[in-house]
Amino acid sequence: MALKVLILGGSGFVGRHLIEHLQRAGAEVTAPTRRLASAREIWPLPCVTVLEADVTQPETLARLLPGHDAVVNLVATLHGSAARFEHLHVELPRRLAQACAATGVRRLVHVSALGAAADGPSRYQRSKAAGEAVLQEAAVAGRIDLTVLRPSVIFGADDHFMTLFARLQRWFPLIPLAGADARFQPVWVRDVADALVRCLQRATTIGQTYEACGPEVYTLRELVRLAGQWAGVREGRGRPILGLPGPLAWLQALAMECLPGQPLLSRDNLDSMKVDNVASGQSPGLDALGITPASLLAVGPWMLGTAGNAARLEVLRSYAGR
Structure with a gap:
């Protein structure tokens, strides 16, 4: 029987690659989106159902979850007010855990972020940590079967990272760069998608938090x-x-x-x-999932x-x- 997966954020950068990998694995996918036009790249794919829906609303999650074996949460934002970070990174995971418990869909794979910490210097990092904490609390209480993936910055052919840097250099003769000495361990989007599929397929990943990083800093x-x-x-x-x-x-x-x-x-x-x-070394990495990450x-x-x-x-x- 084909695995049926609900993907929150499926029309985004990582979501599109994840859907491709799930297709190869024979899974059936539901991908809700607030605007159908933003999901045009996944419309033609077989075994993918695209729905117009706002997943931040509790009644939407309760309606979408039944009939699925698992849910993957990719919803995130890099910018915005404290209220926006709280809404997407904390309230949505809380509502998702509640909806999972109410509908009996226990399996949840959540994509957080490398560097998520309650005492992190940014609202992004602190809200990501708070969202993880909400889900871990639900997992400890036995309401969900949780796996967390913490990727470093993700690159790929259609990213807004390396390709953005390339475009900027076509337009400007000099690149003034804030945070020039900040260190990253970039990971290929296809490796992240592969890791998510393996987490869905393997019960041994339940209860684990994985750091998804490339081989170089x-x-x-x-x-x-x-x-x-x-x-x-x-x-x-x-x-x-x-x-x-x-x-x-x-x-x-x-x-x-x-x-x-x-x-x-x-x-x-x-x-x-x-x-x-960069990887802390305190959690298993992609190698624990049998993945040798691609070099940038x-x-x-x-x-x-x-x-x-x-x-x-x-x-x-x-x-x-x-």
Whole structure:
């Protein structure tokens, strides 16, 4: 019998890749979205039901959960007010746990964030930790069977991370960079999707928290430089990068918050970068799920389109051999 999975946030970056992996595993997927237009990439996929629904409403969850074997929560935001972080990162998990208990859908895989901590420097990190705590409380009480995945920053061909850095260097002759020395351990989106599928398939992952990280650690400055080089900016040299000191970085973040649309950087993002976004070693990693994470050095040049067919085939070959 096919596994039936409800994915909250299924039309997003990670969600689209997760649905692809679940399709390959023979699962049936329900993907609610607030706007059908935002899910157009997953409309044509077989065994996927796309519904227009606001999953932050308790009655919606109670209506959607029955008939499913498991639910994956990918809903998150990087920007916004304290109330928005509380609404999406804490209240939604609380309502989801309550709906799971009420409908008998016990299996829940929750995507949190590396660096989530009650004493973290940013609202993002503290709200993510609070959301985890709500779910862990429900799990201890026996109301849900919980697995938590904590990824570092996630990259992929359609991300808003490495591809954004590449685009910025096509537009600007100099990159003033806040948080230039912040350290990250970027993980490929396909590895994250693979990890989520394995968590769903394996009862042994219940009660576990996994750190999803790639094999290398980079500073933000190094990541921006690599993005420019791989995108072929200035014949592969990339743009000069100017690391901003604390006060100027804060002003840059404030200015970007005032621009229309989603900001490229916020003051809360800057606060998050005060602590390294790397594996703590205190929780199992992707290797515990049988996954050897892909190197950014292997995927990045192919992803940004300047490495040629040899690099593209090598990445696909390594992935197909898993």
